[in-house]
Amino acid sequence: MIKRIFLILILLIAVSKAEEGIKVLYFFSATCPYCKEATPYVNELSKEFSVEGILFGKEEAKGLSFPVRKGTKEMANRYGVKGVPTLIVLKDGVFKQKISGVRDIKDARTIIKALEMGAMSVSEAVEKNPEGEFIITGWIINKEDYFEKDSKFFITDRQKEILVNTWLPLEVAKSPFKKQRPRLMSDVVDKPVVLKGRLIRTKEGGIKFHVKEEISLD
Numbered sequence: 227m228i229k230r231i232f233l234i235l236i237l238l239i240a241v242s243k244a245e246e247g248i249k250v251l252y253f254f255s256a257t258c259p260y261c262k263e264a265t266p267y268v269n270e271l272s273k274e275f276s277v278e279g280i281l282f283g284k285e286e287a288k289g290l291s292f293p294v295r296k297g298t299k300e301m302a303n304r305y306g307v308k309g310v311p312t313l314i315v316l317k318d319g320v321f322k323q324k325i326s327g328v329r330d331i332k333d334a335r336t337i338i339k340a341l342e343m344g345a346m347s348v349s350e351a352v353e354k355n356p357e358g359e360f361i362i363t364g365w366i367i368n369k370e371d372y373f374e375k376d377s378k379f380f381i382t383d384r385q386k387e388i389l390v391n392t393w394l395p396l397e398v399a400k401s402p403f404k405k406q407r408p409r410l411m412s413d414v415v416d417k418p419v420v421l422k423g424r425l426i427r428t429k430e431g432g433i434k435f436h437v438k439e440e441i442s443l444d
Contacts (some may be wrong), residue, residue, distance in 0.1 A: 248342045250277045250334075251314040253297060253307045256285035264311040264331045265290070275338060282310065315341055323347040323383055330365070330384065336418040337363050339443050345420055348383040355433065361422050362435060366390070366414045379411060381421065381435060389428070390421070393437035414440075 252268050254261040271277055272292040279294035280301060281287055287294055301307075305314045306324060313325040315338055322341045325334050340363035341347065346354070348364045364381040371377060377396070380387040394411045420441040428434050 246318055248275050248338060249316045249319075250275050250338065251280050251305070251316070252277055252292070253280045253282070253302065253305075253312040253314065254287070254310045255283040256281065256287045257283055258310050260328050261311040264328045267332050267334070268292070268311075268313070271335060271338070274335070275342075317341055322350070324385070326384070333365070333418045336420065336443060340418075340420040340441075343443075348381055348388055349386045351425065351435070352386045352388065352433070355425060357425075359422060359424050359438070361420060361441065362388075363418065363420045365416065365418050366411075368411075368415050379415075381419070388425075389432065389434040390423075390437055391434070393421075393440065409440075 250268075250271060254265065254268075268277060268279075269289075269291045277292040279287065279290060279292055280297040281294050282297045282302075305321065307314065307326075309326065311326070311328065311331060313331060313334055315322045315325065323337065325331055325337060340361070343361075345361040345363040346356075348362060351360070351362050362381060364383045367380050367382055367387070369378050369380065377392075379390050379392060381390050382388075392411050394409055394414065396411055398407045398410065420443060421435065421437045422439050422441055423435050423437040425433050426436050
């Protein structure tokens, strides 16, 4: 009896350790043209993070640098996967973010690295609405004319979005004597960022993320 309990404890510890840190589930199909385009980027991710392929369809996948198992409808429903290619990012066994489509998968390293270091996804920030300073990661989008005074920028994880202040200049006059210019908001639009700041309530009853600094992961 004692030996059996001891073996169970060892098994539980092993499972717990296996779930530690970041794990990426890659939902894909061997015949999907978009998956074929995304797979090289996932191969690169597997050099830095634990990646497991979840394969759909009858065709076998080749040329992968990570383990693969057959996918099921139940697995897709569990994480809300509605199409391929899609990445599901887990941290310590807990769902953190879904990343779908070739374009966003190309940017996935920044998002995953930020989540690994403790950043929250936009959906997580909206749900928890924490007090104090914290770090959030996502893509910056612009919904108005970029050069208008009321131009609005948001950070999104493609599920939810939060209004952010323009923490970088909108534009800088070009000069033949100045070879370098500061980073602009136009440099981060449609790209992933890692931001440190504070959530504040707006007069309209929504929330806004007041950015204090942009964090570089390089």
